[in-house]
Amino acid sequence: GDYDGQYRPRAHFSPPQNFMNDPNGFHRDGDGLWHIYYQLNPVEPVAGNQHWGHATSEDLYHWTNQKIAIWPFNSTTYVYSGSAVNDPNNTSGFFPDQDNGLVALYTIAASGGLQTQNVAYSRDGGYTFETYADNPVINVGSTQFRDPQVTWHAPTEKWVMAVAYSQEFAIEFYTSPNLVNWTAVSNFSHYGLLGLQYECPNMVEMPVEGTSNGTSETMYLLYISINPGAPLGGSVGQYFPGTFNGTHFEAVDSAFRIADFGKDNYATQFFSGVPNNERQVSMAWASNWQYTSVVPTGDTEGWRGQMSLPRYNFLRKLPQLGGWVMVSEPYNIQAVFSEELAFENDLGNSSVLADYLTVPSGALYFEANVTGLTDETLVGTLNFTFTSTISGEYVSGGTFIGTDTWMDRGHADGFENPYFTDKFSATGIYGGQGRWRISGVIDRSIIEIFVNGGEQSMTNTFYTNQPLDTVRIAANGIAEGATVSVGLWALEDTWA
Numbered sequence: 001g002d003y004d005g006q007y008r009p010r011a012h013f014s015p016p017q018n019f020m021n022d023p024n025g026f027h028r029d030g031d032g033l034w035h036i037y038y039q040l041n042p043v044e045p046v047a048g049n050q051h052w053g054h055a056t057s058e059d060l061y062h063w064t065n066q067k068i069a070i071w072p073f074n075s076t077t078y079v080y081s082g083s084a085v086n087d088p089n090n091t092s093g094f095f096p097d098q099d100n101g102l103v104a105l106y107t108i109a110a111s112g113g114l115q116t117q118n119v120a121y122s123r124d125g126g127y128t129f130e131t132y133a134d135n136p137v138i139n140v141g142s143t144q145f146r147d148p149q150v151t152w153h154a155p156t157e158k159w160v161m162a163v164a165y166s167q168e169f170a171i172e173f174y175t176s177p178n179l180v181n182w183t184a185v186s187n188f189s190h191y192g193l194l195g196l197q198y199e200c201p202n203m204v205e206m207p208v209e210g211t212s213n214g215t216s217e218t219m220y221l222l223y224i225s226i227n228p229g230a231p232l233g234g235s236v237g238q239y240f241p242g243t244f245n246g247t248h249f250e251a252v253d254s255a256f257r258i259a260d261f262g263k264d265n266y267a268t269q270f271f272s273g274v275p276n277n278e279r280q281v282s283m284a285w286a287s288n289w290q291y292t293s294v295v296p297t298g299d300t301e302g303w304r305g306q307m308s309l310p311r312y313n314f315l316r317k318l319p320q321l322g323g324w325v326m327v328s329e330p331y332n333i334q335a336v337f338s339e340e341l342a343f344e345n346d347l348g349n350s351s352v353l354a355d356y357l358t359v360p361s362g363a364l365y366f367e368a369n370v371t372g373l374t375d376e377t378l379v380g381t382l383n384f385t386f387t388s389t390i391s392g393e394y395v396s397g398g399t400f401i402g403t404d405t406w407m408d409r410g411h412a413d414g415f416e417n418p419y420f421t422d423k424f425s426a427t428g429i430y431g432g433q434g435r436w437r438i439s440g441v442i443d444r445s446i447i448e449i450f451v452n453g454g455e456q457s458m459t460n461t462f463y464t465n466q467p468l469d470t471v472r473i474a475a476n477g478i479a480e481g482a483t484v485s486v487g488l489w490a491l492e493d494t495w496a
C-alpha cells in the first residue's frame with residue numbers, strides 16, 4: 001500500500017487500499033503480537049463484498065499489512081463481522097499438536113438470505129484459516145442475526161458468545177465447551193438506545209478503578225453498536241456496566257451510556273487474549289455508515305475507512321456521572337512521540353502557538369491540564385485550533401472547566417455532505433480532585449479528543465483542501481490559584 005496521500009493518517013491504521021469497516025477477530029497472541037482483522041472490500045473503495053483483511057503489530061501503532069485471512073466461499077456470500085480467540089488448551093480439538101491455535105467465529109451472510117454463525121481455525125498463528133467442515137455452527141433461520149463475539153468464562157469453564165438479533169434489539173448469549181457446539185442460554189433485549197438495529201455486541205470483563213480497598217475488582221461491560229438511528233445520525237456505540245454469571249448479563253441500571261461523542265466511532269472491538277484484571281484494549285472503526293462510502297479519500301487516494309487509536313479501557317466509579325464510566329484513553333501514545341514541539345508548565349491566561357509544517361507525519365498529540373482548582377474556581381476555558389495557513393481552513397474545539405467539551409469540523413472544506421455534521425459536545429463532571437484536562441491526537445484527517453484522561457472521548461474525521469499546519473492552544477478566564485500546563489508533541493510517522 002501507498003500511504004502517502006494527504007488524508008492518510010500516519011499514526012492510525014487504515015487499509016492498504018479499498019474499503020474497510022468493522023474491527024474483526026482482534027486478539028493478542030501467545031507471543032504478545034497484536035492481530036487485527038477487519039471487514040474489507042478488496043476490490044473497490046465502497047462497502048460490500050466483505051472479506052477479513054489482516055494486519056499485525058507489536059505496539060498497536062506500527063502495522064504490518066498481511067494477506068487477506070478469510071475469504072467468502074462464493075460470490076454471493078459475504079464474510080461479515082466476528083471475533084477470534086486463542087485456544088491453547090485445544091478445547092476445540094482442532095489443535096492436537098500445538099498451543100498457538102486460533103479460532104475465528106463470524107457471520108456468513110448470503111446475499112438477500114440467511115445470516116449464520118460459522119467457524120474457521122488457524123494452525124499457523126492467524127495468517128491462514130481453514131473453514132470448519134460442519135458449518136454453520138448456529139443457524140436460526142434469521143436474515144438479521146450476526147456479529148458473534150466470544151470470550152472464555154473461567155468460573156464455568158465455558159466459551160460465551162454474544163451475538164445480535166439486529167432488528168429485534170436483542171443480544172443472545174450462547175455457551176459452548178468447544179467453540180462449535182453452542183447452546184442458547186439467555187437474551188438481553190431492548191436496552192438503552194435502540195436505533196434501528198443492534199450490531200457488533202462485545203462483552204468484556206474489565207477492572208474498576210477507585211474501589212475503596214484498592215483490590216482488583218472487575219465488572220463486566222456489554223458494548224452494543226447501533227446503526228442507523230444514532231442520536232447524531234447514523235452509527236454510534238453504547239455500553240452497559242453489569243454482571244455476568246456464566247449465562248446471564250445483568251446491567252447495573254437501564255441508563256444508556258454513549259461511548260464516544262463524535263460521529264466517527266463505531267463497532268468497537270476489545271482484543272481477546274488480554275487478562276480480565278488488566279485494562280482492556282480496543283479500537284473502533286472511525287467512520288459512520290451515513291457517509292463512509294463517499295468520503296473523499298476513495299476518489300483521490302483509493303482507500304476508505306480507518307481505525308481509531310488503540311485505547312485502554314477500564315471502568316471508573318464516578319458517582320456524579322451516574323455510577324460508572326468506561327474510561328477510554330490512547331494506548332501508550334508516548335511510545336510514538338517523536339519530538340516535543342512546545343511545553344509550558346505555567347501558561348496563565350495565554351496561548352501556545354506552533355507551526356508543524358515540517359513534522360513528517362503531520363500528526364500531533366496535545367494536552368492541556370489545569371490543576372489547583374477548587375469548587376469555587378471552575379471557570380474559564382481551554383481551546384485548541386488547528387489551521388491551514390494556506391487556505392484558512394481550521395478544526396477547533398475546547399473545554400469549559402468543569403462542564404462541557406466541544407469540537408467543530410465545520411471549517412474544513414474538502415467534503416460536503418448533509419450527514420457530515422459539524423458540531424459535537426459532551427458533558428463532563430468535575431470529580432472534585434482539583435484537576436481538569438483535555439488531550440488529543442490530530443492525524444491529517446482524524447482527530448480524537450479526551451477529557452479528564454478519557455472519561456469522555458470524541459472521534460471525528462475531517463477533510464481539508466489544504467493540510468493543517470499550525471496549532472494554537474489557549475487558556476482563557478482561568479481563575480487565580482489554578483495552574484495551566486500545555487504540552488505538544490509530534491508523532492512518529494508509523495507508516496514510513
Ligand code: FRU
Nearest residue numbers: 022039050080081146199200
Ligand atoms: C456493522 C456491520 C455488521 C456486519 C458488517 C458488514 O458495521 O453492519 O453488522 O457484520 O458491518 O460489513
